[in-house]
Amino acid sequence: MSMTKELAKAYDPKPVEEKWGAFWQDEGLFTADPKSAKPKFSMVLPPPNVTGILHMGHALCFTLPDIITRWKRMQGYNCLWLPGTDHASIAVHNVIEKSLAEKGLSREKIGRDEFLRIAWEWKAKYGGVITAQLKRLGASLDWSRERFTMDPGFSRAVKQVFVSLYAEGLIYRDYFLVNRCPHCRTVLSDIEIEHKDLKGKLWHIRYKVEGSDESVVVATTRPETMLGDTGLAVHPDDERYAHLHGKRVILPLQNRLLPVITDERVEREFGTGAVKVTPAHDPVDFELGKKHGLEQVIVIDGQGKMTEAAGPEFAGLDRFAARAKVVEALTAQGLLVKIEDHDHAVGHCYRCKSVIEPHLSWQWFVRIKPLADEAIRVVEDGSIEFIPPNWTKTYFEWMYNIHDWCISRQLWWGHRIPAWYCRDCGRIMVAMDAPEKCDKCGGPIDQDEDVLDTWFSSGLWPFGTLGWPDETEDLRAFYPTDLMSTGFDIIFFWVARMIMLGLKFRGEIPFRHVFINGLVRDLKRRKMSKSEGNIIDPLEMIGKYGTDALRFTLAALAVPGMDLALSEERMTGYQAFANKIWNASRFVLMNLKSERPEVRDADLTLADRWIRSRLSAVTAGLDESLTQYKFYEAADLIYHFIWHEFCDWYIEFAKVGLREANATTEAVLADALDRILRLLHPFMPFITEEIWQHLPVAGKSIVVAPYPKAEAGWKDEAAEKTMALLQAVITETRTIRAGNKIAPKDKVRLIVKRAGREETAGLEAQAALVKTLAGLASLEFAAALPEGEGLLKGVAGPFEIGMVPPKPADIGQERDRLQKDLAKAAAEIEKIERKLANADFVAKAPAEVVAENRARLEELLTRREKLGQNLAGLADPS
Ligand SMILES: [Zn+2]
Ligand SMILES: [Zn+2]
Numbered sequence: 001m002s003m004t005k006e007l008a009k010a011y012d013p014k015p016v017e018e019k020w021g022a023f024w025q026d027e028g029l030f031t032a033d034p035k036s037a038k039p040k041f042s043m044v045l046p047p048p049n050v051t052g053i054l055h056m057g058h059a060l061c062f063t064l065p066d067i068i069t070r071w072k073r074m075q076g077y078n079c080l081w082l083p084g085t086d087h088a089s090i091a092v093h094n095v096i097e098k099s100l101a102e103k104g105l106s107r108e109k110i111g112r113d114e115f116l117r118i119a120w121e122w123k124a125k126y127g128g129v130i131t132a133q134l135k136r137l138g139a140s141l142d143w144s145r146e147r148f149t150m151d152p153g154f155s156r157a158v159k160q161v162f163v164s165l166y167a168e169g170l171i172y173r174d175y176f177l178v179n180r181c182p183h184c185r186t187v188l189s190d191i192e193i194e195h196k197d198l199k200g201k202l203w204h205i206r207y208k209v210e211g212s213d214e215s216v217v218v219a220t221t222r223p224e225t226m227l228g229d230t231g232l233a234v235h236p237d238d239e240r241y242a243h244l245h246g247k248r249v250i251l252p253l254q255n256r257l258l259p260v261i262t263d264e265r266v267e268r269e270f271g272t273g274a275v276k277v278t279p280a281h282d283p284v285d286f287e288l289g290k291k292h293g294l295e296q297v298i299v300i301d302g303q304g305k306m307t308e309a310a311g312p313e314f315a316g317l318d319r320f321a322a323r324a325k326v327v328e329a330l331t332a333q334g335l336l337v338k339i340e341d342h343d344h345a346v347g348h349c350y351r352c353k354s355v356i357e358p359h360l361s362w363q364w365f366v367r368i369k370p371l372a373d374e375a376i377r378v379v380e381d382g383s384i385e386f387i388p389p390n391w392t393k394t395y396f397e398w399m400y401n402i403h404d405w406c407i408s409r410q411l412w413w414g415h416r417i418p419a420w421y422c423r424d425c426g427r428i429m430v431a432m433d434a435p436e437k438c439d440k441c442g443g444p445i446d447q448d449e450d451v452l453d454t455w456f457s458s459g460l461w462p463f464g465t466l467g468w469p470d471e472t473e474d475l476r477a478f479y480p481t482d483l484m485s486t487g488f489d490i491i492f493f494w495v496a497r498m499i500m501l502g503l504k505f506r507g508e509i510p511f512r513h514v515f516i517n518g519l520v521r522d523l524k525r526r527k528m529s530k531s532e533g534n535i536i537d538p539l540e541m542i543g544k545y546g547t548d549a550l551r552f553t554l555a556a557l558a559v560p561g562m563d564l565a566l567s568e569e570r571m572t573g574y575q576a577f578a579n580k581i582w583n584a585s586r587f588v589l590m591n592l593k594s595e596r597p598e599v600r601d602a603d604l605t606l607a608d609r610w611i612r613s614r615l616s617a618v619t620a621g622l623d624e625s626l627t628q629y630k631f632y633e634a635a636d637l638i639y640h641f642i643w644h645e646f647c648d649w650y651i652e653f654a655k656v657g658l659r660e661a662n663a664t665t666e667a668v669l670a671d672a673l674d675r676i677l678r679l680l681h682p683f684m685p686f687i688t689e690e691i692w693q694h695l696p697v698a699g700k701s702i703v704v705a706p707y708p709k710a711e712a713g714w715k716d717e718a719a720e721k722t723m724a725l726l727q728a729v730i731t732e733t734r735t736i737r738a739g740n741k742i743a744p745k746d747k748v749r750l751i752v753k754r755a756g757r758e759e760t761a762g763l764e765a766q767a768a769l770v771k772t773l774a775g776l777a778s779l780e781f782a783a784a785l786p787e788g789e790g791l792l793k794g795v796a797g798p799f800e801i802g803m804v805p806p807k808p809a810d811i812g813q814e815r816d817r818l819q820k821d822l823a824k825a826a827a828e829i830e831k832i833e834r835k836l837a838n839a840d841f842v843a844k845a846p847a848e849v850v851a852e853n854r855a856r857l858e859e860l861l862t863r864r865e866k867l868g869q870n871l872a873g874l875a876d877p878s
Pocket of ligand 1: 181182183184185349350351352353354
C-alpha cells in the first residue's frame, strides 16, 4: 500500500514488456491448477508448425483468445491455455529435403534413421523460433504444460487411437486410388488438394475395333494415361455404339485388346460418348474398373515417372515428357483425330503446388461415417457453437459429404504407423508395442514404412495434451475445453477431426465454442503476400509501436465474420492511445497522497458522480461485448471512454476538485484509474501492469486482480444529463473562442439564455466549474440574450449562449464561423436522416442505437434552427 516511484516521462514499451513478460512467467501467474476449487476455463492453442514464423494471422489468432483468457482469469476462473507445436510432417520434409538436394542428396540416399536424426536436430535448433515469437505477443499461455505432437506421451495417445480404431474396424487398409504428390512423394487426403482451373486440351484418339475396319474415337485430357487403358466404356443406351457391345478394341501404341463395357455412369455428352478406362490412374475409372473386373495397369509411378508397363519407348520418362511423346507417336500413326482447347480443374499439392497424380497403392483409411454422424449431431443440437454462426453451414456441407480419410503418408517425420506385416504369411499385426515375430506363423516381420497424416495427431490435441490415455488430473479438470479460436481454412482439416475424435475417445465434445477468425488483409482488402509486397510483419510492428498497440489494433478490427483491413496508421493511432493513458496516469499519480483517501458520498462532485456512472455503463458494456466475442465493440467502448471521457473531461474537472483539496475526488480519480487499467488489461497487458504497479493497490499483479464489475448503484442519470449540459456549454464556448481567435487566457463574459427550468438549474449549480473550464470572467443567466452588444452567439444543447468578446467582434469572422457551424450541423443531419431512412439499418441496428440517432437528430435540428437565427441576426443587425 505504499507509493512507488513515479512513472517514467514517456512510455517505452520494450523494457516494460520484457520486465512483465518475465515476471508473469516467474511468478507462475499463467500456470493452471487442476486442484483449484474455482470454476475452470480452458483452451488449447492451435499448435503452430515447428517450421512456423510468426505472421499477422498468428498474431490475430493468439491475441483474441488471450483477451478472453485474461478476462476470465481476472473474473476468478482457473484458466488453462495450453501451448504447443505441431511436428508438421510435410513442412519439415520440405525444409530438410531442400537442404539435402542442395548437397546432391535425397532422403532415399541417406536413409530413414539419418533423416530422422537430422529432423530432430533441426527441430531442436529452430523449433523454438515460433514459440519465442509467440511469447512477445504477451499471450498468457501455461508454458509449464507446453507440448509437442511427437512427445513420447502424445505419441502414445496417437498409437492408442490408431490401435483402438483398428480393433473396432474403423481403420482399415486398402489397395486404393489415392492422390499423390510426385514432388513430396507422399499421398495426400482429398482436402489437401487445391483445385485450380487450367487451360488444357482435349485429345481425340482413334481406337480400332478388333477384326473390322471400324474405329472408335475417345477424348482425354491426359493422353499419357492411355498406355494404362484396360477397357473402353459406352453408355448402355447410346445407339451410336450399340453394335459394339461385347466387342474389343485395340489399344494404340501398346496393341493390347480392351473389352468394350457398358455403364450408366458414362456421360454421353462428353467428347464422343466413348471413354477410355484407366483404372490405375483415374478415380472414376478406378470405380468402373472394380465394378467390371478390369485389370489395373500402373504406367506412372509414385515419382511421376513412366513405368516398364508403359512400354520400352516411354519407361523412365517424366509424365509430362511422356505426354508429348505419346501425342507425337499417335500423330505419326495417324491415330490422333484432333486437339481441342479444354478448360478443367486440376488438383495441386497444397504444400508444394505440384500437379497431383492419382496413384494406386496400399494405404490406411479411417472409416469416417460413424464418427461424422456423431460430430454432426453435436453441432445440430447446439452443444458446439460456431461464431459467427454462418460457418455451421459450411461445416455441415462438408460433414454430409465426407469420404473415408486416407491417413498414411509416405514420409518419415511423424508417427510411424503401428502395423507390422509378416514376410512369410502376410499377416497384419497392429499393436501398441512392436511384436517380435508373427503371432500366427512365427515368421519375421516388418513395420509399415509410412507415417500418419499430421492432422490425425493434431485431431487428438484437446485431450492428448492433457495426458490421455491416462486419466490424469488435468484431463478431469480441463476437458472439455471452452473455446477454440482458429481460421476458417482448417475447419475441415482440424476442427471437424477434433470433434470426431474427441467424441469418440472422451465421449464428450472437445470444446464448446469455435471462434472463427477473419483473414488479415491490407487496407485495400488484398491478401497479404510477398509478391504484393504488402505484408505487415507483427514483430516489426511490435518493435515500432509496442505489443499493446498491435494487440489493440487487432482487437479493434476484429468484427466477427469479417476480414480485417490492417494498416500501420491504425497502430500509430493506438500507440498514441497508449501514450495518452500513460500521461493521464502520470498526472493522477502525481496528485495522489501517500494513502488512499476514502470516498465520502457527501463530497462527491458532479464530475465524480458522472465518471462513476459512465464507468458503470462501460463496465457493463464490455462484459456484454466480450461475452459475445465482439472484440471490436469492446475495444471501441474502452477506447472512447478512456480518451474522450476520462482523459478529456474527467481529469479536467478533477483538477478543480484537487485544487480545492477534495479528498473524495482524489479517491474517485485513483479508483477510476485502477478500474480503467483493469478493464483495459486483457487488451493491453503490458502498459496496464506497469501503471497499475505504481498505484497504491494491493495485489501481486494486475493479471490476477479482479475484473471490475458494473456498480449498479453508480448509475446516475441526473449527473450524466447535467454533465452533458456542461460539456455542451464549455465546448461551444471553446468553439466560439477558436473561431474568433480569442486566446484561452482571455477571460470573457458569457451570457446564457435560460432554457428548461431543470436544465437551467443544473447548469447554474455548476457555474463555478463552467467558469474555470471555459475560462470565463463571469457566467450570467438571462431571459433573453441582450441585443446590440456585439455578442458572439452559439448554441449549446438546449441553451443559446452569447459571449461578450474582449475586443469588438469582427462581424465577417463571426459570420464565417456561424456558417461553418451551420454547414457542419446540416451535414450531420443529412447523414443521420439518410441512416434513418434506410429500412435495413432501422430493422437491424439495436433499438438503442436507433433511438440514439433519433435523439441526436432532434438536437441537431434545434441547433440548426438557432444557428440560422443567429446568422440572420448578424446579417441584419436590429
Ligand atoms: Zn507436394
Ligand atoms: Zn506369419
